[in-house]
Amino acid sequence: MKNALGMAVLGLLMESPLHPHAMAATLRERGMDRAFKVTTGSLYDVVRALVREGWIEARETVRVGARPERTVYGLTALGREEFTAWVDRLVREPQAEYPKFLSAVSYLGALGPDGAVAALRERAERLRASVEEMRAGHQEALAQVPRLFVVEVEYAVRMAEAEIGWVEEIVADVESGRLAWPEVAE
Amino acid sequence: MKNALGMAVLGLLMESPLHPHAMAATLRERGMDRAFKVTTGSLYDVVRALVREGWIEARETVRVGARPERTVYGLTALGREEFTAWVDRLVREPQAEYPKFLSAVSYLGALGPDGAVAALRERAERLRASVEEMRAGHQEALAQVPRLFVVEVEYAVRMAEAEIGWVEEIVADVESGRLAWPEVAE
């Protein structure tokens, strides 16, 4: 089990049994799709994998009207344990991840000083917008649920702000010449 | 073309034609494998994709001794253009990404206040170690190449520091009760 979406599924089933379509709907409704990429295709794969591991199990398959059957899944005892173990592990151990921006920054040189400054400025602008949006959503959410349930938004905001700070610093360094531009493949 | 490893390949070929195995070796030698996940399997897929797009082309296939043939690839004119366009786009537009930690934080509640504090403390510790390591590597690198070529390490360090800051703040908030723990599925 690699896919973090699996964790979201376990998290939902901690509350009550559900069928896959309902899981997707609930995740989106709660805005959890900001933390997990929830695509239908993957979801069904993930559910199958969780069954294979014995962490969830089919409870019943019901048919409402003449729509496709719904298979309702529930947690097993093992699944309950694995869920917290999973969360614990991901919190404890930083994973080596490869954000696209990190890759792109490695080749900042290719843009030339002016190109780099322009692109970085635009990024900062977009980041500011997304921070604004997240903040607003967070405020709204806080009116309805305890802070603990939306604390991940605070994390996302903080990270975005740190990135903005770094980007602006680099822009300043390029403009002041503190970040020299050796001649390089253009 | 989604895979950022493709960008790394183009970046290398800006300097001179190479065969896949040499690309992997060079990337690792230069420590670029901190920005790109470089696995052999993916590399050959990526190279094939770049050929399909017409961004690189086979230049020759040579055989040294009786070892497997090496196919040497070089950039096309199109590839040259696409490289900078690619970098530019990734710098300008923040991508929605889904770091595992963000997912895990969404379920921090499942650990209980004490469990959460313990896990977060360990994370902070590990992050501090990795910052230390990055800093050391960066110093060493600066002695040999211009800052521009290792500026992505500065970014990584900055982000890690921001994360440490956030983690420590949350720990404090939990301990002081500023982050309340509604009773919840355990």
Added chain:
DNA sequence: ACCCAAATACTCGGATCCGAGCGATCGGAG
């Protein structure tokens, strides 16, 4: 009464990812 948009619920297959493995060759210790 009728039509169309949205919702319901899932399947399918192509694209991608990636580690294990493979067959060969080279360098150096004895």
Added chain:
DNA sequence: CTCCGATCGCTCGGATCCGAGTATTTGGGT
């Protein structure tokens, strides 16, 4: 000279990912 481990360079196939498609049904507007 000969054996062994490291290196060379790549292939293969399973696992995963995921968007587009399918087929029905409900609901609201006219």
